[in-house]
Amino acid sequence: MDTPTQQGDRSLTDFGYNQQLDRRIGRFSSFAAGVSYISILTGTFQLFYFGVGAGGPAYVWSWPIVFIGQLMVALCFAELAARYPIAGSLYNWTKRLGSRTTAWMAGWMMLTASIVTLSATVLAYQITLPQLWSGFQVVGDGTGTYDVAVNAVVLGSALVLFTTLVNAFGVKLMARINSVGVFIELIAAVLIIVILAFSAVRGPVEVLTETAGRGEGQSLGYLGAFLVAALASGYVMYGFDTASSMGEETIDARRTAPRAIIRAITASFLLGGLILLFGLMSVQDLTDPQLSSSTGGLQYVLLSAAGGGLGKVFLASIAVAITVCCLAVHTATIRMMFAMARDNNLPFAARLARVDPKRRTPVLPAVLIGVLAIAVLVVNIRQPQVFTAVTSIAVVMIYVAYLLVTVPMLLSRLRGRWPLPADDDGPRHFSLGRWGLPVNVLAVLWGGGMALNLAWPRREVYNATEPHHWYLQWAAFVFIGAIAGIGLAYYVLRQRHRTGVLADHAA
Known part of the structure; x- marks a missing residue:
């Protein structure tokens, strides 16, 4: 009887590829890849102040709402992961579900969005490290006009360099660091x-009903404020597909990745x-302005509850979480670039798809993605309001990429x-059965609604500070339209005529 590794290698051959990546990832490492990309400590501590500032303490209602919607998407992805455990999961899934053009657009949108997401995520260092130790504020003292922004780039660039080196060294080292970090x-x-x-000083009912006056005087009332605050949760709960994107490196991927x-x-x-x-139950005053301050937020709450010494230990843990989160984002982006290059669907495809024979990992994509992330x-x-807009746009693009699978x-x-005709006779361990259609419908409705909410031209999201420009406020539609248009034109006019599995990778 074949081992799970041999079954996975044979399955990949049935999909048209030969096994070149290092199949070493086990159950916990696969789970850790998805958890580290979502990274609750990174996301909640980075965006808490935004959620409270926009919707008051009651914004926490958005957390279960976003979870239910994203769970519908995750269930669809789990069903696909059980059938098609291939690198660059979204791109390869859409190849089998739709047209080659749709698949290329899904890969293109996810690839460009992930590079920007890596750039945005590393900025979380600036929120945590200077509070851990003032020496991390290496640019000025933090009071200058651009001290914080420039220091964020310095710390973020150092983190990108680290994730680049780890990913270039091989999946074994990446998995070990990621698993320890997630633990x-x-x-x-x-x-x-x-x-x-x-440390709680109040019950949950008081938190869940406290709007702090948000939405007063607006046309939609609190609903309008809540839709803005929901972005704080929407920005966090994605990236669970990372476990499936590493399907070619996962042992018994059909069983492991969906779970x-x-x-x-x-x-x-x-x-x-x-x-x-x-956190909100432990706050002495729910109207404390520190809760909605980018220099306070959930870090301020934790330090108040735990005290300076213990609080800093937890801040160090948050820094670890940020590190492995960025490592997972970088890893997933590499797999997407590799998968598209292997099909000759990117410029310089042969070089990008080359797998280092010793480390059994694509090194050039790791370096190129790191360079592009630092460039972003x-x-x-000098333009933090532009970066804020681009960061929001990246999340919208990921939701759009998800729609290019679920639709x-x-x-x-x-x-x-x-179900699609089986590509092989291997077992499939996860299926939605008769629940598949309603779950899929909800996944599409949720994805479309959330993408629209994320992209809506709100000044407080896309152009919160002066100078105010119409193209920043409408940045999601302008930028995503441009990225999609450029990508589609490039593929239709040039790349589609070259598409085909490279000889070095063909089974």
Whole structure:
């Protein structure tokens, strides 16, 4: 009988590729990949101040709402991961669900969005490290006009350099660092929940009903404020597909990847939700302006509850979480670039798809993505409002990329073409069965609604500070339209005539 590794290698051959990547990732490492990308400690601590500032303490209602919507998407992805455990999962799934053009657009949108997401995520260092030790503020003293922005680029660039080196060295080192980091993050999250719970000074009802006057005088009232505040949760709960993107490097991927996807988003919801709720229950004054300050936020709440010494230990854990989060984002982006290059769907495809024979990992994509991420970071130095807009746009593009999977999947179901003809006779361990259609419908409706909410031209999101420009306020539609248009034109006019598995990778 074949081992799970041999079964995975044979399965990849049935998909048209030969096995070149290093299949070493086990169950916990696969789960850790999804958890570290979502990274509850990174996301909640980075965006808490925005959510409270926009919607008051009651914004925490957005957390379970976003979870339910994203769970529908995750269930669809889990079903696909069980059938097609291939690198660059979204891109390869859409190849089988829709047209080659749709698949290329899904890969293009996810690839460009992920590079910007890496740049945006490394900025979380600036929120945490200077509070941990003042020496991390290496540019000025933090009071200058551009001190914080420039220092964020310095710290972020150092982190990108680290993730580039780790990914270039090989998946074994990446998996070990990621797994240790996630273990620390999970332990820290549980301890933070316990400390915040013991520090509670009010019940959950007071938190869940406190709007702090947000929405007053607006046309939609609190609903308008809540839709803005929901972005704080929407910005966090994605990336669970990372476990499936590393399917070619996962042992028994058909069984492991689907479970990792569901467990990652569920664990993130439970731990993150409890941190937000107990954090607000432990605050002495729910109207404290520090809660909605980018220099205060949830870090301020934790330091107040745990005290300076213990609080800084937790801040160090948050720094670890940020590190492995960025490592996971970089890793997933590499797999997407590799998967598209292997199909000769990117410029210089042969070089980008080359796998180092010793490290069994694509090195050039790791370096190129790192360079591009640092280039995007430089935008933050003098134009922070532009970077904020681009960061929001990147998240919208990821939601759009998800739609480019769930919509073709739904059309396949409605046309009676699902489940797709099996590419091999291997077992499939996860299926939605008769629940597939309603779950898929909800996934599409949720994805479309959330993408529209994220892209809506709100000045407080896309152009919060002066100078005010119409193109910044409408940046999501302008920028995404330009990226999609340029990508589509490039593919239709040039790349589609070259598409085909490179000889070095063909089974």
